[in-house]
Amino acid sequence: xxxxxxxxxxxxxxxxxxxxxxxxxxxxxxxxxxxxxxxxxxxxxxxxxxxxxxxxxxxxxxxxxxxxxxxxxxxxxxxxxxxxxxxxxxxxxxxxxxxxxxxxxxxxxxxxxxxxxxxxxxxxxxxxxxxxxxxxxxxxxxxxxxxxxxxxxxxxxxxxxxxxxxxxxxxxxxxxxxxxxxxxxxxxxxxxxxxxxxxxxxxxxxxxxxxxxxxxxxxxxxxxxxxxxxxxxxxxxxxxxxxxxxxxxxxxxxxxxxxxxxxxxxxxxxxxxxxxxxxxxxxxxxxxxxxxxxxxxxxxxxxxxxxxxxxxxx
Numbered sequence: 018x019x020x021x022x023x024x025x026x027x028x029x030x031x032x033x034x035x036x037x038x039x040x041x042x043x044x045x046x047x048x049x050x051x052x053x054x055x056x057x058x059x060x061x062x063x064x065x066x067x068x069x070x071x072x073x074x075x076x077x078x079x080x081x082x083x084x085x086x087x088x089x090x091x092x093x094x095x096x097x098x099x100x101x102x103x104x105x106x107x108x109x110x111x112x113x114x115x116x117x118x119x120x121x122x123x124x125x126x127x128x129x130x131x132x133x134x135x136x137x138x139x140x141x142x143x144x145x146x147x148x149x150x151x152x153x154x155x156x157x158x159x160x161x162x163x164x165x166x167x168x169x170x171x172x173x174x175x176x177x178x179x180x181x182x183x184x185x186x187x188x189x190x191x192x193x194x195x196x197x198x199x200x201x202x203x204x205x206x207x208x209x210x211x212x213x214x215x216x217x218x219x220x221x222x223x224x225x226x227x228x229x230x231x232x233x234x235x236x237x238x239x240x241x242x243x244x245x246x247x248x249x250x251x252x253x254x255x256x257x258x259x260x261x262x263x264x265x266x267x268x269x270x271x272x273x274x275x276x277x278x279x280x281x282x283x284x285x286x287x288x289x290x291x292x293x294x295x296x297x298x299x300x301x302x303x304x305x306x307x308x309x310x311x312x313x314x315x316x317x318x319x320x321x322x323x324x325x326x327x328x329x330x331x
Contacts, residue, residue: 024049052295070325073078126151136193138184147177154212165205168197172205179223184230186266188294228269229252231293235269238292239284241277248319256307256315259283263303271303273310278328279320 024031024044030037042052127148134144150173171194178185185330188200194202210221232253236246253274261268270293277284290297307314 023115067075115238123152123155124127126155126166126170129167130174131169133190133193137189139174139185140181142183143156143177143183145175148154148179150176150213151210154209157212164208165201166196167195168201169209170194171197171202172209175202175206176209176221176223179226182224182230184226185292186231226265228256228265232269232273232329235273235289235293235304239273239277239288241273241284244319245276245282246279248279248316249273251316251319252276252314255316256310259307259310259314261303261306261310263306264284266293267295267299267303268307270300271292271307273330274300274304274320275307275315279315279324 023029024033024046025235026047026049027044031044033042033044033301043050047086057063095223130147131144134147147170151170153172154169171190175185175190178190187202191199191202213221229250232249233246236249241249242274249272252275254267256268256272263271270289273284274286274289277289286297286300289295290300295303308328311328312322315325
């Protein structure tokens with residue numbers, strides 16, 4: 018329903034409607050434009066406030082960040098063009114000129130973590146957890162000693178992935194980090210755990226990792242078919258029943274190699290090594306350790322005994 022207003026053409030109070038696109042108020046009786054080019058001051062998107070409330074729950078600006086001293090809502094004022102040097106003599110100007118924003122380093126660190134997380138396709142909860150871990154370590158002021166900052170940030174992301182049950186390999190984390198190595202990230206991880214558990218007395222629970230945590234992602238990198246992926250998943254679960262003393266990542270890579278050798282779409286060992294980040298020699302050795310249990314690991318619906326016997330004996 019529209020509002021009511023007096024129409025000069027109809028000579029009476031008639032119902033009018035507001036054309037949001039044109040900004041015109043129009044009489045529904047005769048079509049006369051009563052008011053043109055009005056500014057619509059309502060929000061440009063739908064809101065879903067509860068009925069009976071007059072407030073328009075529209076947020077302006079970015080969300081606050083509780084990890085920053087001012088919530089991330091500070092405003093930086095630049096020197097006006099053509100102004101005199103008096104601006105820099107003011108207290109605000111001196112503060113800005115010194116670059117004394119206490120959140121500057123944190124903001125830069127959070128941006129770096131977000132960039133790495135985005136490259137890996139990680140969800141926001143993992144980014145937030147990595148930010149929290151970094152903030153706790155930074156609060157202890159232990160990072161002022163020539164430590165590789167990028168390795169620290171990468172290690173925070175690695176720990177966050179583990180804590181959120183979405184683990185990534187150190188090699189995957191290293192692939193999106195700048196100017197650091199797997200060894201440096203590993204050392205940084207140990208350093209962070211020591212800081213949080215030793216000096217702060219906080220337990221750093223990361224949980225155990227399993228071959229199944231990585232398998233689907235590795236299969237996706239290799240473009241494996243649905244049935245082949247299903248067989249690999251069942252084989253990985255079954256492999257946990259046996260004492261195969263290899264890392265979960267190596268077991269996942271070896272099972273992918275076995276499963277694909279039993280399929281029509283065989284994958285070269287080199288391709289599996291590139292997709293999983295596991296060295297070819299390590300995959301061969303893991304295959305050798307799995308081989309004695311292979312008849313109990315590979316699903317019966319996927320391969321027959323004869324197919325298993327035709328596999329290369331390591």
